[in-house]
């Protein structure tokens with residue numbers, strides 16, 4: 001079985017060809033980072049227009065690299081929730097068109113579930129049932145994942161996503177976009193306890209939710225505020241940037257690790273999977289490895305190349321296809337709603 005997966009939920013235009021045995025035949029990701037860099041974040045209209053220009057070349061490239069033609073495909077998978085409306089629409093329209101023209105099934109993929117599913121693609125180990133954590137630019141959510149088809153959300157961020165906080169704090173510190181890799185790079189030279197930054201919902205709080213906007217504001221007040229210059233006059237020493245980056249990163253990691261431990265205790269599950277762009281963070285990977293070892297929980301981290309957005313993780317469609325979960329051509333997008 002050969003599946004073409006399409007991913008355009010945010011600012012990456014991606015396509016991949018995957019077999020029914022989860023073998024990756026090709027994976028193409030056209031990043032838009034350069035287009036959004038000067039704005040310090042993704043501009044939805046620019047993202048949608050770039051998807052329009054790139055989707056067909058990216059699909060062609062994925063087929064060419066896999067050494068197949070469109071007629072060899074058995075199904076088309078597409079991420080249709082959640083994401084930016086304009087971006088989602090481009091991927092869905094391309095997928096529907098291919099499905100109709102080739103007369104092969106259309107399979108819908110939930111982008112967040114796919115981030116967790118990325119953990120089993122290289123290893124091909126069965127990771128279910130597990131607790132899953134998705135930490136990305138748009139989401140920070142904990143799931144009880146009973147099977148590849150049953151994801152129950154346990155909690156999520158009530159404001160900013162972890163990745164969004166990395167991007168915004170990087171911007172305040174004058175670092176490049178996307179902020180996650182930039183912060184983790186400079187944080188290596190900084191002291192993690194140089195600044196006492198807040199960790200929301202950690203003290204005597206059994207919620208499985210996150211909040212990162214207060215942390216973001218706390219960083220801002222370390223830089224500007226009453227008696228401190230505004231951003232235009234800021235002159236930051238290398239040490240201050242490194243210390244703030246390291247302290248901020250540690251605060252985010254503390255929240256992610258503690259709530260993950262709580263989710264494992266509450267569910268009693270013995271396997272933990274982590275995916276999404278922020279899962280590429282080395283400090284988070286290190287701290288999770290320590291925590292899971294202490295808990296005797298099996299940890300599956302998404303491989304680095306499958307943490308940020310890609311179409312390979314759309315291999316989740318293979319599971320849906322086997323269960324007969326195919327869609328009609330009236331399939332819609334669900335930008336904010338997790339439908340499945």
Ligand code: KG4
Nearest residue numbers: 136137138163178179180277278281308309
């Ligand atoms: O999963 P993703 O590619 O897109 C969404 O679905 O949102 O995640 C992108 C996010 C960005 O906010 C980026 O700053 C963050 O992942 N990120 C990182 C790292 N690499 C990417 N955050 C922390 N440390 C990293 N090494």
Ligand code: ZN
Nearest residue numbers: 115136276309
């Ligand atoms: Zn994502």
